[in-house]
Amino acid sequence: MATASNTKLNISPMAxxxxIAPLEETEEMRGGLYIPDTAKxxxxxxTVVAVxxxxxxxxxxxxxxxxSTGDRVLYGKYAGTEVSLDGDDYLIVKESDVLAVL
Structure with missing residues (x-):
């Protein structure tokens, strides 16, 4: 997954x-164990990149x-639609799927 960047995203969500640019999970757990991509x-x-x-x-x-743009948010585990734009992965969700602003 992509992390939020300072580049301007050329997308305008409707209504x-x-x-959201999902934050990457870390590669290791607390015990120093490696977690493969399939088990993550x-x-x-x-981070919200467009509203x-x-x-x-x-x-x-x-x-x-x-x-608003730049907010760090929590969202439902299976919420939204995953899209890939310019090599980065994003998630498009309804505002009601956003659970909290951090």
């Missing part, structure tokens, strides 16, 4: 979608997003 759990933390404008309510008013 209440958020693009999916990361649940990442949509927010969803519309029934009256046609836009509801602003609670997360």
């Amino acid at each position: 209440d979608r958020v693009v 759990e999916k990361p649940q933390q990442g 949509g404008p927010g969803r519309m309510n029934d009256d046609g008013d836009r509801i602003p997003m609670e997360v």
Whole structure:
């Protein structure tokens, strides 16, 4: 997985979608044991790299997003859609799939 970088991502998520760069898991556990890629759990933390404008309510008013670019967030283990752009991996999730801002 890719880590967050300072390069500008050329993507604009729609409505209440958020693009997250998942943080890499470390290669070793506390005991110094090597963990192969096939045994690693999916990361649940990442950095927000792009945010949509927010969803519309029934009256046609836009509801602003609670997360912003640069926030470090926790998200559900199986949330969103994984995409690869310019050789980096990203996750596109709905704002409601973001569990917390760190």
